[in-house]
Structures are given as structure tokens and as C-alpha cells.
Amino acid sequence: xxxxxxxxxxxxxxxxxxxxxxxxxxxxxxxxxxxxxxxxxxxxxxxxxxxxxxxxxxxxxxxxxxxxxxxxxxxxxxxxxxxxxxxxxxxxxxxxxxxxxxxxxxxxxxxxxxxxxxxxxxxxxxxxxxxxxxxxxxxxxxxxxxxxxxxxxxxxxxxxxxxxxxxxxxxxxxxxxxxxxxxxxxxxxxxxxxxxxxxxxxxxxxxxxxxxxxxxxxxxxxxxxxxxxxxxxxxxxxxxxxxxxxxxxxxxxxxxxxxxxxxxxxxxxxxxxxx
Numbered sequence: 001x002x003x004x005x006x007x008x009x010x011x012x013x014x015x016x017x018x019x020x021x022x023x024x025x026x027x028x029x030x031x032x033x034x035x036x037x038x039x040x041x042x043x044x045x046x047x048x049x050x051x052x053x054x055x056x057x058x059x060x061x062x063x064x065x066x067x068x069x070x071x072x073x074x075x076x077x078x079x080x081x082x083x084x085x086x087x088x089x090x091x092x093x094x095x096x097x098x099x100x101x102x103x104x105x106x107x108x109x110x111x112x113x114x115x116x117x118x119x120x121x122x123x124x125x126x127x128x129x130x131x132x133x134x135x136x137x138x139x140x141x142x143x144x145x146x147x148x149x150x151x152x153x154x155x156x157x158x159x160x161x162x163x164x165x166x167x168x169x170x171x172x173x174x175x176x177x178x179x180x181x182x183x184x185x186x187x188x189x190x191x192x193x194x195x196x197x198x199x200x201x202x203x204x205x206x207x208x209x210x211x212x213x214x215x216x217x218x219x220x221x222x223x224x225x226x227x228x229x230x231x232x233x234x235x236x237x238x239x240x241x242x243x244x245x246x247x248x249x250x251x252x253x254x255x256x257x258x259x260x261x262x263x264x265x266x267x268x269x270x271x272x273x274x275x
Contacts, residue, residue, distance in 0.1 A: 001028040001206065004041050005054040007242040008151070009171055010077035010198040012234060014054045016223035019237040026215045045070070051203050052216065057196040058121055069204035073213060074220050076198040079189030081123050082173040083130065084158065085112075085165035090183025098135040101143050104164075115149030115163040122197050123167040126188045134191055158182065169197070171235075 003023070005014045017023050023030045033050070035041045038059035044050045045063055053059075060072055085093065089112065093100045104112050117123050131140045140146065149157050154168045155175050165185065168176065176182050188195065200220055206212055227234040 001026070001051045001212065002031045002033055002049065003052045003054070004033045004035055004044065004050045006035055006038055006041065006056070006198075008169070008198070009238055009242070010080050010169060011054040012227050012238055013076050013200070013220050013223035015238040015241045016226050016234055017219055018241060020223070020226060022219040022222055025219055027211050045201075045203070048203075051206050053201045055198060055201065056122055057199050058125075060199050060201045063201070070201060071204075071207055072199045073202050073207075073217055074200045075196045076200060076220075078194055078196050079187070080169050080197045081126055081167050081188035082170075082177070083127070083165065083167045083185040083188070083191075084173060084176050084182050085185050086158075087181055087183050089164055090185060093185050098137050101137060111143070111145040112165055113163045114144040114146045115154055115157055115166040116146055117151060117167075118148055122195070123169070123188075126191050126195065127167045130186055130191045134186075 003014075005011050018032060023032075033044075035044070035055075038055045041050065041053050041055050042059050042062055045053055046066065046068055054076055057072075057075075060070075063070055089100065089104060092103050096103050101112055114127070116127055127146075128140045131137060131143050137143050147163065149163065149166060151169055151172060154166045155172050157163055158166050158176060159179065159181075166176075167188070177184065200216065202213060202216065206216070
């Protein structure tokens with residue numbers, strides 16, 4: 001059984017399962033493959049090269065929409081994003097609310113420059129919903145000047161002054177939050193309550209094998225509980241596997257119980273398909 005993953009922190013269960021040996025309790029010979037992005041996993045999954053994947057919910061939706069016989073076993077994380085802006089923008093938002101964007105444009109003669117992952121991603125959907133539904137200030141493209149910023153580069157991009165705001169996943173959100181020059185605009189859990197971010201996704205062959213599927217969920221639950229009980233160890237496991245984007249140094253202090261709760265790791269939700 002081939003298990004694929006994208007090296008991002010919201011796939012925390014995978015790092016724990018690999019480093020703590022939980023995959024060894026699954027009744028199948030497990031091979032781990034690392035992919036650089038969700039789209040690359042989608043391609044390999046659709047070709048039948050992958051049996052199980054830990055990746056974004058939107059990638060899972062793409063595969064199901066294309067007719068792939070597969071489904072979600074569990075959610076890895078949810079509510080894992082913050083909308084962060086400069087202190088000026090955060091102060092405007094506290095004072096003006098939905099009128100923030102008009103106020104900013106009056107002051108600067110331009111729209112707010114907002115850095116975010118690509119269209120159709122979870123943070124893009126949350127950002128659009130926040131602007132268009134929560135704030136009800138119009139179509140996103142008419143309100144802000146959005147640019148594509150990879151999550152791992154969001155910290156340096158916003159700190160360099162190239163953008164005014166970003167929607168960013170943990171642990172990068174906590175890193176920016178430690179800087180007095182920036183403030184929180186909104187938490188994604190308040191924009192779209194309990195929205196999934198990443199999932200444990202399996203093909204039909206795995207779903208039809210109750211022993212394997214059940215064991216995967218059991219080990220996923222164990223990894224979730226490990227993360228809650230030993231957040232520092234879980235953060236170190238993640239940093240050692242990811243090996244890029246955020247070093248183990250900054251991962252340790254943000255691997256606190258409070259920060260991990262931002263991920264709100266879940267083990268039993270989104271059991272979509274029955275055998």
C-alpha cells in the first residue's frame with residue numbers, strides 16, 4: 001500500500017505515524033512517497049500509483065469530481081488559517097469593519113495587496129467567503145489586489161512589505177503573530193466554522209478492506225491523541241520529516257498545546273464512504 005503526503009504541517013498525523021511507527025500496525029506493507037504539491041498527488045492517484053494520500057480537501061474533491069473511486073477516511077486538520085494584516089490594516093479593521101478596504105484605498109490610493117495561495121485552494125475559498133459573504137463588500141477581485149504567495153514564503157513576503165495582508169496556515173500564522181508590526185484580522189474557523197483543510201484519502205480497494213481501512217483510522221486517531229498529549233514531540237517529528245519551509249528551531253516553540261489547537265486535529269469526522 002502506497003501512502004503519499006504533501007510536506008505541510010496540517011498533515012501532522014502522518015509525521016507522528018511515521019516517526020512513532022504507527023504504520024507498522026496497519027495490516028499491509030506500507031510504502032511512503034513524498035510529493036511537492038496536491039496537484040502532483042492528484043495525477044499519481046488518478047493513475048493508480050497511490051492508494052492513500054494525506055493532502056488538501058480540494059485535491060480530494062477534484063479526484064472525486066473526476067470519477068475516481070475513492071473517499072475520505074478522516075480529516076487531518078480544520079480551521080487552520082488566519083487572516084493577518086499590517087498593524088495599520090488591523091487597526092482599520094477594528095475601527096471600520098467592512099469599510100476597511102474603502103478606507104485603506106482612500107488613504108493609499110490603491111487596493112489592499114493580499115497574498116494568498118492559488119484560486120480554488122482552501123485559503124482562497126475562505127478569503128473569498130470572508131470578503132463576499134461575511135463582509136458583503138463585493139466580488140473579491142474588485143475589493144483587493146490578490147497575488148499568489150506560497151505558504152512557506154508568506155512570512156518573508158509580508159514582512160518585506162510587498163503585501164499588506166495574507167491568509168496563512170499554521171505554524172506560519174503564529175510566526176507572523178509574534179511580530180508587533182502585524183495583527184489578526186480573522187480566524188478561518190469563524191469564517192467557515194469547522195471547515196476541513198487536509199484529509200486522509202483512500203482508494204476504493206482500501207475502503208473495501210475493512211481491516212486496512214479500520215486500522216488506518218485507528219492509527220490516525222492514535223496520532224491525533226499523541227499530538228494533543230505531546231505537542232512538542234509532534235512538532236519535532238513534523239519538522240524532521242518536512243525538512244524545509246520551517247526549521248525545527250521555530251517549530252518547537254510553536255508546538256504548544258494552544259497553537260496545536262488552532263489546527264483542531266480531528267480523528268473521527270468526515271467518514272464519508274461506508275464499505
